Amino acid sequence: MVVKISYIAQSMGKDLDIFKIKTNNIAPQKGRILIAEPFLSGNYFNRSVVLLVAHSSKGAVGFILNKRVEFPIHEVFPDFPEFDAKVYLGGPVSTDSVYFIHKLGEQIPGSIHVLGNLYWGGDFVELKRQIKIGLLQPSDVRFFLGYSGWDSGQLEQEIKEDSWLVTDVEEEVVMRELNQASWADFVKKAGQRYTIWENFPENPSLN
Template identity: 65%
Template sequence: MKLNINIFKIETNHVEPKKGRILVAEPFLPGSYFNRSVILLVAHSDKGAVGFILNKKVDYPITEIIPDFPDFEADIYIGGPVSTDSIYFIHSLGDEISGSIHIKENLYWGGDFEELKNKIRLGMVKPGDVRFFMGYSGWDGGQLEEELEENSWLVSEIEEQNVMDVESRKKMWLNIVREIGGKYLMWEHFPENPSMN
């Protein structure tokens, strides 16, 4: 019997990578950072790309990492393997945080961190308004495109509410694969670690 290995082939010609879209890892992409990850691209050009992993939560609060941070119920996520000693954030506060970079819809990247902390102290920011990341995911010019050719990532769209909503993060990879559907529905049936079977 001939096996159909096309279920692993990602059709990259449908959706191009760009700012505001997500990268969905193929089921067997190795490494603890990118295994079954969903990455929001916050920048993409011929010079390279930057993104944050949306679904890899860290087990301690932001106040343990930044001692002078105001009391605030916010999880931290691993953004990627680059600059893991730095905190980054995306938010839906727009121009309320100076220096923010618009991603899409009401999603923004970064801005004045002290300003954000001050607004949190004053009760002007809700936990659902901002997400924090340790490190980021980065690609040099052409590197992401090479990985797409190697079928490492599936590019897709994501709604702003699914980026910011706490509940949607818990099974994000699985839910997005189901939403994309088609032959990618097969992905959910493959074990995370095939060697354990």
């Protein structure tokens, strides 16, 4: 992080323990979410909520759930059928490519199970075909521009540095219409210990 949590907390006269996440004891894994600590910097990860769709000793892959863009998927890809599904910034990697999660299971060949009835990816051509013939609803699919990726051990190191709070999530929550303000809602659900995060400004130097 560009700004160290310990420096901010001490300069603001706050108890440093409110920024420590280690006592959470929930390990990252596929189907869990990462909640950014209040001062995590960067246009993508600032106050972000990330769904992990893959996690192993080789690294991790996830998508930011609460950074929505204002244009529909058919404006991103001109050959895509008109479809009013939500599009989000998935992360800083491969931002010129589109990825998706869905509730369609084996209906989309090649899909990877993530959580409950939630799946990642699959045959993009088949997805478009089913949209064209009206088999899918916008609420069944969520699209992302780019993804969030971590090399082996990188995410674990960031968690040790208290950059991320790891929690469980319900699949219906993942598919809701989320935005930047949704970060606070996820913080509340993580437990009373973290609710104080909501009151801290994104840039303490301006206060």
